[in-house]
Amino acid sequence: MARSTSSHGRAAVRPAPTLLGASLLVALAGCAGSGAAEAPGSAEPDAITGTVTVFAAASLTGTFDSLATEFESEHPGVRVVLDYGGSSGLAAQLVEGAPADVFASANEATMTTVVDAGVVADPQPFATNVLQLVVPAGNPAGVTGLADLARPELVVALCDPAVPCGAAASSLLELAGVVAVPDTLEQDVKAVVTKVALGEVDAALVYTTDTIAAGDAVEAIPVPEADAVVNRYLIARLVDSANAPAADAWVAWVTGTHGRDALRRAGFGAP
Amino acid sequence: MLVVPLAALVARVPWPELPALLASQPVLEALWLSLATAAASTAICLVLGIPMAALLAEADSWPAVPRRLLRTAVTIPLVLPPVIGGIALLMLFGRRGILGPALGAFGVSLPFTTPAVVVAQTFVALPFLVFAVEGALRSTDRRFEAAAATLGAGRVRTFVAVTLPAVAPAVAAGAVLCFTRALGEFGATITFAGSLPGVTRTLPIASYLALQSDPADALALAVIILAVSIAVLLLLRDRWLPGVVAR
Structure with missing residues (x-):
């Protein structure tokens, strides 16, 4: 351990x-x-x-x-x-x-x-912090909104619901009525951001602040519902x-x- | 130092609730995934590791530089932090890795899949098999091989029919160590394969995650890993172990 x-x-x-x-x-x-x-x-x-x-x-x-x-x-x-x-x-x-x-x-x-x-x-x-939809620079999978997280052919990463960013992601997806098909549920938000920045993941939900911290390696897609779920x-x-x-x-x-x-x-x- | 922490762990396990915890869907899923992937990676380790061990045992006659390079290459996964191994695997098989795009052209994407778990486990477990078998190969009596050769057997046939049976206990011991190491693999797996229930979330990862929300679950999962490891190691008869370590 x-x-x-x-x-x-x-x-x-x-x-x-x-x-x-x-x-x-x-x-x-x-x-x-x-x-x-x-x-x-x-x-x-x-x-x-x-x-x-x-x-x-x-x-x-x-x-x-x-x-x-x-x-x-x-x-x-x-x-x-x-x-x-x-x-x-x-x-x-x-x-x-x-x-x-x-x-x-x-x-x-x-x-x-x-x-x-x-x-x-x-x-x-x-x-406080809110979630954002992020994609690798250039948005290779053409993600436009939360609904894309339900596309099975995309590689989607979320935080596990056991950690705060995952709990927030669950609330946000529920609010938006989207049933996401994640490929991995990571143990902390930085692990998610890293996988997006490496281009291994097509779309992920992370905090706004992480998108800013990751710089040019990732792009944010505006999600109107995100302001309703505040950590x-x-x-x-x-x-x-x-x-x-x-x-x-x-x-x-x-x-x-x-x-x-x-x-x-x-x-x-x-x- | 070796036993006390594990004893402390066992002492904290919520025994009355254990059967219910063990029978729960997430635990069974993780257990099955762990056993299946560890078995698969052990099989791959046998296929790759036995020739490597034979090569290493032969390498004494090589010049120092390639011999040491080969030995270092085999040892590296043993001493490297597994997370670094996971990053290395991403750099190789990831979408933007060296082989990733070529694999992608065939519609194959390794990260975040069950095969990725097997690859990560193989990477960290392979040295255990190689060194176990190499040690035994070095101590075999070469006269039997020479006899087989004079009787007309080729190198491959000699190896399969004479050498391999002679080192069978060491191969079994190496395979067991390989299996238990694969079973406990965490860092390379979570980095390279991620963590999704039923697909890539093996016992150690499930245990780590459970610790964040429900320590009782984490302890239950820990007990399973411990129990399986001990059971497998007990199967390994005492007299096989010296073949691995010394000789």
């Missing part, structure tokens, strides 16, 4: 700009040492230090990476370790006692399972977080203006 988890949950430990930040701090402190009281802004002695481990839905990958880089330059003593995966799988790991400080889920149902287990409390909404993203600190001050600062960072701007740029909706 450990093998399969590690090969699918992408743990990203980024070489933080901490060293640079720290040396700047030292330099500033050295200058200030002569007489001036305290250096302004971010160079203030930082109360928070250590590591914040964040379990985040796969769809947050790029956004949280850049938010973490900014957060680390703001708080030079802190390192953010991001572990991305299908929300449901991450939730199962947390319920089993995986050591993390913050959990960000792609829907409410998944967060509820973790809240019910007493692992987190008071989750806050911080973004709400929730974030919460773990009750047993080993580094509660830094974890709280990260949650505030994501739900604050910085986070909101970055999420909007990535294509997420306001909470």
Whole structure:
């Protein structure tokens, strides 16, 4: 099990700009040492230090990476370790006692399972996401709408209904009255996007944000019904977080203006 | 280290609910698919692996470079993360892969099909068979082959009638290891073949997915994989195993 988890949950430990930040701090402190009281802004002695481990839905990958880089330059003593995966799988790991400080889920149902287990409390909404129909660049199969997902000759990929993007896909298809004929039900949304970008899949349902993140490799087909199925993203600190001050600062960072701007740029909706 | 995690797993299994879980449609479907694909890939491993093992056993007389290259090529799938193997298979057989378009011209598309599961399993399981058989071939008494040759048997006939029966236990042992490895295959399969109930969702994939929604189901599936693997390995008589490892 450990093998399969590690090969699918992408743990990203980024070489933080901490060293640079720290040396700047030292330099500033050295200058200030002569007489001036305290250096302004971010160079203030930082109360928070250590590591914040964040379990985040796969769809947050790029956004949280850049938010973490900014957060680390703001708080030079802190390192953010991001572990991305299908929300449901991450939730199962947390319920089993995986050591993390913050959990960000792609829907409410998944967060509820973790809240019910007493692992987190008071989750806050911080973004929304809707689904989009995507095809490989050039749309080789000539897909025009949701109804094409029912064409048996097309290779169609969806998320498994057990994960948030799959639950949303089921609701959307039901709403549109389409009985899709999928060729694969993937365990997280990034796996679906990758298969579309590789051209192995003719059409798939993924989040709007994933289409933006995938760039030129994929094309989006507008689906009018998609706005009716909205996933709400929730974030919460773990009750047993080993580094509660830094974890709280990260949650505030994501739900604050910085986070909101970055999420909007990535294509997420306001909470 | 080897036994304790498995014991912990067995301890958590919801035994009273197990029969109902095991009889459920998704579990039976995954079980049948896993057994059928693992059997098919074992058969392919035998066909491809025995000649490869013979080649490898002969390679001692080769120059160092081709000999090492051949050995490395056979070993790679053993040490490579299976997901990378799956990506490699996509690059070869995928629509935009090297062979994919040619296959497509004949109306054949491998990814996301049951044969893709077999291909992925064969890729990761083949070294187990090759090394088991190679080890035995190296320790056979060459005088019997020489005798067969003096009696007028050709190389192929000598191999089939004399060499192969002599290493039959090792072939069986290799096939069993191959089968159990194929049964447990996850990474290459989910990458190359995807995950669709009844078509490509084998036991390990079903178990991984069940963990996301219903851990009890995941444990039940894990017990089946474990039970089948143990049953198959028990069939392998003790005295066959040394032939695989040492000699």
